[in-house]
Amino acid sequence: MKVTEINSWQSVKAEVMRRIVERIWLPGDLVPNEVDLAEEFGVARATVNRAMRDLADAGLLERRRKAGTRVALNPTRKATLEIPITRLEVEQRGWIWRHAILEREESVAPVVVASRLGLPVDTPMLHVRSLHYANSHPFLYEDRWVNISAVKGICDVSFQTIDANEWLVQNATFTRGDISFSAANATAQEAELLEASVGAAIFVIDRTTWNGDIPVTVVRLAYAPGYRMHTEI
Amino acid sequence: MKVTEINSWQSVKAEVMRRIVERIWLPGDLVPNEVDLAEEFGVARATVNRAMRDLADAGLLERRRKAGTRVALNPTRKATLEIPITRLEVEQRGWIWRHAILEREESVAPVVVASRLGLPVDTPMLHVRSLHYANSHPFLYEDRWVNISAVKGICDVSFQTIDANEWLVQNATFTRGDISFSAANATAQEAELLEASVGAAIFVIDRTTWNGDIPVTVVRLAYAPGYRMHTEI
DNA sequence: CAAAGTATTATGTACATACATAATACAATA
DNA sequence: TATTGTATTATGTATGTACATAATACTTTG
Numbered sequence: 165m166k167v168t169e170i171n172s173w174q175s176v177k178a179e180v181m182r183r184i185v186e187r188i189w190l191p192g193d194l195v196p197n198e199v200d201l202a203e204e205f206g207v208a209r210a211t212v213n214r215a216m217r218d219l220a221d222a223g224l225l226e227r228r229r230k231a232g233t234r235v236a237l238n239p240t241r242k243a244t245l246e247i248p249i250t251r252l253e254v255e256q257r258g259w260i261w262r263h264a265i266l267e268r269e270e271s272v273a274p275v276v277v278a279s280r281l282g283l284p285v286d287t288p289m290l291h292v293r294s295l296h297y298a299n300s301h302p303f304l305y306e307d308r309w310v311n312i313s314a315v316k317g318i319c320d321v322s323f324q325t326i327d328a329n330e331w332l333v334q335n336a337t338f339t340r341g342d343i344s345f346s347a348a349n350a351t352a353q354e355a356e357l358l359e360a361s362v363g364a365a366i367f368v369i370d371r372t373t374w375n376g377d378i379p380v381t382v383v384r385l386a387y388a389p390g391y392r393m394h395t396e397i
Numbered sequence: 398m399k400v401t402e403i404n405s406w407q408s409v410k411a412e413v414m415r416r417i418v419e420r421i422w423l424p425g426d427l428v429p430n431e432v433d434l435a436e437e438f439g440v441a442r443a444t445v446n447r448a449m450r451d452l453a454d455a456g457l458l459e460r461r462r463k464a465g466t467r468v469a470l471n472p473t474r475k476a477t478l479e480i481p482i483t484r485l486e487v488e489q490r491g492w493i494w495r496h497a498i499l500e501r502e503e504s505v506a507p508v509v510v511a512s513r514l515g516l517p518v519d520t521p522m523l524h525v526r527s528l529h530y531a532n533s534h535p536f537l538y539e540d541r542w543v544n545i546s547a548v549k550g551i552c553d554v555s556f557q558t559i560d561a562n563e564w565l566v567q568n569a570t571f572t573r574g575d576i577s578f579s580a581a582n583a584t585a586q587e588a589e590l591l592e593a594s595v596g597a598a599i600f601v602i603d604r605t606t607w608n609g610d611i612p613v614t615v616v617r618l619a620y621a622p623g624y625r626m627h628t629e630i
Numbered sequence: 631c632a633a634a635g636t637a638t639t640a641t642g643t644a645c646a647t648a649c650a651t652a653a654t655a656c657a658a659t660a
Numbered sequence: 661t662a663t664t665g666t667a668t669t670a671t672g673t674a675t676g677t678a679c680a681t682a683a684t685a686c687t688t689t690g
Binding site for chain 2: 181184185187191223237238239240241242243244245246247248249252330333334337338339340341342343344345346347348349363364365366367368375387389390391392393394395396397
């Protein structure tokens with residue numbers, strides 16, 4: 165007899181997950197179809213569908229019309245990680261956040277930036293370099309290029325009170341983006357800014373964003389040594 | 398007049414997204430409730446709900462019962478990144494994957510591992526250290542501890558044909574896990590194994606997994622210099 | 631007047647039904 | 661036999677209704 169009753173999509177999900185985890189359904193196996201499962205569990209098909217869709221999103225199941233649903237051969241778990249706003253990230257750790265602009269000038273896009281965004285090299289852009297502090301210690305060095313024509317009003321913002329990241333996040337909504345994470349040895353400049361030694365391992369995030377087909381920003385975030393990005397799955 | 402007709406949850410999502418991106422609905426704004434939107438769009442409430450739930454999952458909306466739905470003040474976009482199987486990751490880049498076991502021995506958990514998993518220090522564990530190659534170049538150094546009692550049959554597996562990661566992914570399904578990403582300077586050992594210079598910046602993933610409350614594995618993945626983890630949002 | 635209780639409201643979920651769509655299997659045809 | 665067409669099937673989605681739940685607003689009561 166069952167200990168837990170199945171009457172919600174969450175419980176269907178839990179039960180299906182149990183069968184996968186306990187290897188009642190093996191990787192690659194075709195699992196019963198929604199109608200049969202609905203009958204077995206005594207719920208509506210829509211409820212089973214909701215649960216199965218959720219598990220497919222998580223990468224535990226693979227579903228294809230007509231072909232049916234299978235336990236994923238390689239249950240590629242998907243971790244969702246939030247792209248944080250630095251101020252909040254620092255404050256959440258109970259530290260005091262501070263921010264300083266190192267440079268802010270309008271100029272044309274350098275080749276490397278222009279090519280990355282797919283823009284002509286003479287596109288007018290805003291270059292902002294800034295440093296974020298946590299409890300007066302350098303936390304993050306931010307090097308950002310903004311496509312001026314894509315973000316209305318950016319030329320009138322001083323970035324003294326809020327930082328570019330935060331302002332852009334609220335004002336330059338983007339429809340899609342591209343992120344990569346890597347490790348790099350600190351350059352002399354980065355080492356000095358982040359109060360680290362030259363060559364120290366630096367966690368780097370490179371992000372490019374678009375609004376539809378219009379490039380918005382390229383930004384490189386270099387974190388002070390010791391930074392960890394964390395998530396759960 | 399509308400160019401695109403709204404008749405599916407996808408189109409509702411697109412339209413809501415448009416209103417957010419084009420700042421018709423500003424960050425923090427309370428948006429119309431599901432019933433009203435359903436009426437406006439000429440679809441059922443369930444359809445609106447599906448669209449709105451999707452956008453809330455993506456971090457663009459914030460929803461609370463009774464309080465209603467708001468455009469997220471800080472549209473913290475969530476990036477989903479897939480936890481890859483190294484062999485596939487290498488092969489997808491068109492390289493030839495190879496794998497070598499450096500060490501494989503049963504012993505009790507060292508303090509640092511035991512404490513991380515919340516296990517007593519005398520728990521019998523399997524320690525596997527291995528190296529992944531891409532086109533005969535070192536790609537990833539993997540240092541793994543497995544809770545033997547949590548994974549049936551692991552002692553009978555040699556890991557000659559498939560690697561520990563892949564075997565575990567298929568055989569030691571976990572219900573939850575914990576991942577952190579960081580940058581580290583290569584130790585002498587890591588440098589030698591990865592054919593890098595000592596101190597080179599190494600991208601590191603630390604992962605711990607549980608099956609319910611039972612700890613399964615702790616693993617540290619140290620990637621050869623130049624590795625980038627990539628995702629889209 | 632403060633605390634406790636109650637009504638209201640927007641989202642969350644369940645269900646039955648219906649039809650759409652993609653992928654497969656099978657039959658018919660050149 | 662290869663190809664084209666057709667039936668079948670499992671998932672995908674839309675709808676209307678109903679009730680659950682959480683959070684707020686309001687009212688009653690001590």
